[in-house]
Amino acid sequence: MDPTLQSVLLGLTVLFVLLHLAGFLIWVERRLLALMQDRLGPNRAGPFGLFIIVADIIKIFTKEDWTPPFADRPVFVLAPAIIMITALLGFTVVPFAPGLVVMDSNIGVLFFLAMSSMGIYSVILGGWASNSKYSLLGGLRMSAQMFSYEVFMGLALMGVVILAGSLNLSDIVEAQRGMWFVVPQFIGFVLFLIAGLAESHRLPFDMPEAESELVAGFHGEYSSMKFGMFFVGEYMGLTLISALIVTFFFGGWLGPGFLPPVVWFSLKTALFIGFFILLRAAIPRPRYDQLLAWGWKYLLPLSLVNLVATAVVVLIRHG
Amino acid sequence: MSVTLPPDLQSAVLAEETILGGVPAMWIDRGRIVEVLRHFKTAAEKPFPMLYDLSAVDERERAPRAGRPASAFTVFYHLFALDGARDVLLKVPLTADALEVPSITALWPAADWYEREVWDMFGIRFDGHPRLRRILMPPTWKGHPLRKDHYARATEAGPFSLPEDRHEEEERALRFNPGEWGLEAESEDSEFMFLNVGPQHPGTHGVIRFVLQLDGEEILDVVPDIGYHHRGAEKMAERQSWHTYIPYTDRVDYLSGTLNNLPYLMAVEQLAGIEVPPRAQMIRVMLCELFRISNHLVWYGTYAQDVGQLSPVFYMFSDRERLFGIIEAVCGARMHPNWFRIGGVAADLPEGWERLVREFLDYMPRRLREYDKMVMGNQLIKARTVGIGAFNAAEAVEWGVTGPALRACGVEWDLRKIRPYCGYEQFEFDVPVAHKGDCYDRGLVRIEEMRQSLRIVRQCLDNMPSGPVKADHPLTTPPPKDRVMHDIETLITHFLAVSWGPVIPAGESIGRIEGSKGLYSYYAVSEKDTIPYRMRIRSSSFPHMQFIPEISRGHMIPDLLAIIGATDFVLADVDR
Numbered sequence: 001m002d003p004t005l006q007s008v009l010l011g012l013t014v015l016f017v018l019l020h021l022a023g024f025l026i027w028v029e030r031r032l033l034a035l036m037q038d039r040l041g042p043n044r045a046g047p048f049g050l051f052i053i054v055a056d057i058i059k060i061f062t063k064e065d066w067t068p069p070f071a072d073r074p075v076f077v078l079a080p081a082i083i084m085i086t087a088l089l090g091f092t093v094v095p096f097a098p099g100l101v102v103m104d105s106n107i108g109v110l111f112f113l114a115m116s117s118m119g120i121y122s123v124i125l126g127g128w129a130s131n132s133k134y135s136l137l138g139g140l141r142m143s144a145q146m147f148s149y150e151v152f153m154g155l156a157l158m159g160v161v162i163l164a165g166s167l168n169l170s171d172i173v174e175a176q177r178g179m180w181f182v183v184p185q186f187i188g189f190v191l192f193l194i195a196g197l198a199e200s201h202r203l204p205f206d207m208p209e210a211e212s213e214l215v216a217g218f219h220g221e222y223s224s225m226k227f228g229m230f231f232v233g234e235y236m237g238l239t240l241i242s243a244l245i246v247t248f249f250f251g252g253w254l255g256p257g258f259l260p261p262v263v264w265f266s267l268k269t270a271l272f273i274g275f276f277i278l279l280r281a282a283i284p285r286p287r288y289d290q291l292l293a294w295g296w297k298y299l300l301p302l303s304l305v306n307l308v309a310t311a312v313v314v315l316i317r318h319g
Numbered sequence: 320m321s322v323t324l325p326p327d328l329q330s331a332v333l334a335e336e337t338i339l340g341g342v343p344a345m346w347i348d349r350g351r352i353v354e355v356l357r358h359f360k361t362a363a364e365k366p367f368p369m370l371y372d373l374s375a376v377d378e379r380e381r382a383p384r385a386g387r388p389a390s391a392f393t394v395f396y397h398l399f400a401l402d403g404a405r406d407v408l409l410k411v412p413l414t415a416d417a418l419e420v421p422s423i424t425a426l427w428p429a430a431d432w433y434e435r436e437v438w439d440m441f442g443i444r445f446d447g448h449p450r451l452r453r454i455l456m457p458p459t460w461k462g463h464p465l466r467k468d469h470y471a472r473a474t475e476a477g478p479f480s481l482p483e484d485r486h487e488e489e490e491r492a493l494r495f496n497p498g499e500w501g502l503e504a505e506s507e508d509s510e511f512m513f514l515n516v517g518p519q520h521p522g523t524h525g526v527i528r529f530v531l532q533l534d535g536e537e538i539l540d541v542v543p544d545i546g547y548h549h550r551g552a553e554k555m556a557e558r559q560s561w562h563t564y565i566p567y568t569d570r571v572d573y574l575s576g577t578l579n580n581l582p583y584l585m586a587v588e589q590l591a592g593i594e595v596p597p598r599a600q601m602i603r604v605m606l607c608e609l610f611r612i613s614n615h616l617v618w619y620g621t622y623a624q625d626v627g628q629l630s631p632v633f634y635m636f637s638d639r640e641r642l643f644g645i646i647e648a649v650c651g652a653r654m655h656p657n658w659f660r661i662g663g664v665a666a667d668l669p670e671g672w673e674r675l676v677r678e679f680l681d682y683m684p685r686r687l688r689e690y691d692k693m694v695m696g697n698q699l700i701k702a703r704t705v706g707i708g709a710f711n712a713a714e715a716v717e718w719g720v721t722g723p724a725l726r727a728c729g730v731e732w733d734l735r736k737i738r739p740y741c742g743y744e745q746f747e748f749d750v751p752v753a754h755k756g757d758c759y760d761r762g763l764v765r766i767e768e769m770r771q772s773l774r775i776v777r778q779c780l781d782n783m784p785s786g787p788v789k790a791d792h793p794l795t796t797p798p799p800k801d802r803v804m805h806d807i808e809t810l811i812t813h814f815l816a817v818s819w820g821p822v823i824p825a826g827e828s829i830g831r832i833e834g835s836k837g838l839y840s841y842y843a844v845s846e847k848d849t850i851p852y853r854m855r856i857r858s859s860s861f862p863h864m865q866f867i868p869e870i871s872r873g874h875m876i877p878d879l880l881a882i883i884g885a886t887d888f889v890l891a892d893v894d895r
Contacts, residue, residue, distance in 0.1 A: 037633035133514050137536065137876070203627060204699065213522055213880050284699045285627025287877045288536075 022075035022235040036281040065224035072129040079126035086119035091240030095153035108169040127218035138217025148295035151194035159188040159310040173252030182249040196241035204283040242272035339589040339828035344408040345743035367398035372857040373433035391415035404738040422448040440465035452489030457545040525890035541868040549894040556854030560820030567654040572892040576610040580659035585830030586843040591794040599663035600742040605779035606770040614835035618887040662795030704758035708870040708882035722837025723764040728756035734833035758885035860892035
């Protein structure tokens with residue numbers, strides 16, 4: 001088959017799967033949270049309450065799509081689109097199995113980092129364009145949070161890049177045949193996990209929306225599908241971060257041969273998604289100035305130390 | 320118990336009386352009230368540092384009585400001292416043509432809201448009050464609701480209409496102008512942001528509005544705007560019979576069920592001279608302690624939720640469900656049990672209640688240990704609450720803060736120990752204290768209180784006396800029915816007591832308990848009628864709410880939510 005056509009087909013498949021996955025994840029999260037919280041969760045519509053997804057979609061599409069008169073309209077509309085676009089583009093560099101990648105780029109890591117930084121604009125612009133105080137506070141918190149966490153997110157990955165000697169994600173997975181990078185790069189893994197969590201702005205890093213403080217924060221003024229896009233974007237961000245943790249630190253598609261690589265990849269990713277949901281159920285929200293202080297005072301220096309140490313070890317071994 | 324004044328102030332005393340419940344009262348000349356209050360606060364040999372309550376009575380429809388100065392409206396100041404739980408009540412008679420009293424906000428900053436409430440409810444002016452505005456009623460309200468000539472029901476008010484001009488006036492009243500709230504709009508180098516938290520906000524636990532003056536996210540000042548949950552519980556007392564008012568009390572602090580019935584009934588029973596039989600006493604204690612646990616469980620869950628922990632609230636609510644299982648078996652209702660009666664309780668405990676209570680007592684301690692690890696042991700919870708909203712014992716007393724918040728400042732003070740009521744002297748329990756007075760310590764105290772309440776409930780379970788659950792007294796309501804069908808006099812008495820309700824002897828009485836949130840009292844004024852003449856509800860949430868700005872300044876928005884969470888207020892209890 002023509003490679004271009006193949007890429008396009010694969011891209012469409014990924015798009016299809018991801019958009020449905022986001023809807024499915026909403027159900028998964030609600031059921032999992034309910035399980036952890038001693039309650040039932042949605043269990044009425046259809047088998048295991050699965051049809052709640054359909055009901056949610058119908059609801060969210062038929063709600064009044066209201067743009068507040070005081071909002072900055074073009075930006076207000078643009079903001080939710082950005083989060084979807086960047087999250088989807090982030091997936092283009094993720095290798096699901098050998099050769100199964102939309103864009104086998106040799107700057108994959110950089111591309112992902114660029115997309116995730118762009119994604120922040122969505123929150124900041126959404127908070128700013130809503131022109132309401134709660135939204136503004138949410139947007140401001142997000143920008144402060146991102147400044148501090150973006151920095152070491154990149155740095156945390158550099159250890160992996162040094163070990164693999166490549167910025168291509170498929171190469172990084174291949175380099176883990178001997179040992180998953182979570183072992184030599186454990187600190188890098190923890191840092192990336194934290195930064196990724198902050199990036200996806202979910203509890204305990206959900207200061208931008210902080211329900212009990214800012215009501216809904218940056219998306220407080222959004223309704224209907226614009227809100228839906230933030231919502232779906234959040235789940236896609238969550239999936240993306242899980243997929244990348246697996247790719248960078250847990251050997252991507254690698255696994256014993258009795259299951260196909262793409263299944264290994266999906267299983268591992270699902271595990272991390274579950275872990276993130278568990279975190280949400282378990283951990284309270286720090287104050288955002290505390291969060292910034294931890295970021296700058298501990299996590300950033302730690303990521304630098306990790307980077308230097310990795311470089312030294314690699315130099316000595318190859319030296 | 321008596322209170323004396325030095326010779327130079329003796330002349331200010333117009334009369335003296337004693338209010339049932341052991342509160343000495345003095346009538347003081349209006350011109351010298353500030354002097355007398357200052358003496359009691361600072362100079363007296365045994366001072367009264369706490370302004371416990373301040374309200375008024377519309378005396379215009381009251382029969383004159385010997386020894387009571389003529390008065391159209393009486394403003395009363397209820398002072399309190401923790402050592403020995405001493406009280407004194409100072410009454411100031413006012414004539415209808417001069418409804419003015421000097422403000423005491425300079426002496427007691429806590430008088431601020433109380434004086435505003437009296438202005439709002441009675442139209443009595445306080446000279447020198449910095450911001451004498453309505454506090455519970457909307458700013459456009461006409462009239463003063465607790466005056467006897469103000470209607471009590473909407474149907475007495477005539478048809479409602481909202482013409483264009485009135486609509487505009489109402490809208491104008493809603494416009495926000497920082498100056499009216501006592502807030503500066505800008506400083507020399509920055510313009511402040513004003514943020515409305517509420518009246519609809521997930522972090523405020525009900526309808527209240529906090530106006531925040533912010534510099535960035537730092538809180539420069541907070542002004543709570545209360546009254547959204549005002550239901551006129553005090554006014555309703557003036558048209559309900561003594562018996563039919565009981566369900567209304569349930570709804571004042573709606574998380575504490577029977578803890579609301581108790582102070583009201585104590586006040587009524589003191590007036591009626593009823594001795595409650597021991598079994599009824601112990602049933603009351605048991606239910607009150609169960610409701611204390613129930614209240615604290617709700618507080619615990621929402622406190623964790625306010626600092627962003629999602630799950631605990633579900634665990635605590637499901638534990639509360641178990642507890643409601645007991646309450647339901649006993650009372651047939653859950654949150655609003657309406658279970659205590661004048662002279663006892665509505666009915667005896669159901670068969671098998673021991674098993675229900677025992678199961679809960681065996682189940683709960685394990686859960687509390689688990690929650691300790693989950694919530695109080697969590698480092699992030701500590702980071703959010705340790706050192707936040709701290710105050711010391713002196714400030715607490717100054718602002719009328721009582722209950723767990725006071726004990727969190729290291730004051731080992733519990734009314735159940737200091738001046739036991741309802742047979743609390745028979746129980747063994749400790750008064751938990753903490754020492755830093757911050758949000759975290761307030762939490763610690765409440766959690767330990769739950770354990771102590773479990774201890775008390777177990778003692779009730781093991782030592783429940785037998786005997787009647789209602790006093791053998793003519794004013795017990797509803798009266799015992801066993802002899803009704805035997806002779807006509809009993810039938811008539813029973814019929815009147817049920818249809819009209821009991822006629823409670825004239826007098827004044829204060830019933831006070833250690834509520835789930837702090838000191839909680841009902842001040843009943845009876846004119847020998849089937850309905851109360853005046854019912855003053857002193858709730859602890861009101862002063863606690865007034866205190867919030869004092870401990871929030873300089874913190875950040877998330878801290879305010881932690882402070883609100885740790886305060887444990889119920890808005891119906893603030894507004895009544």
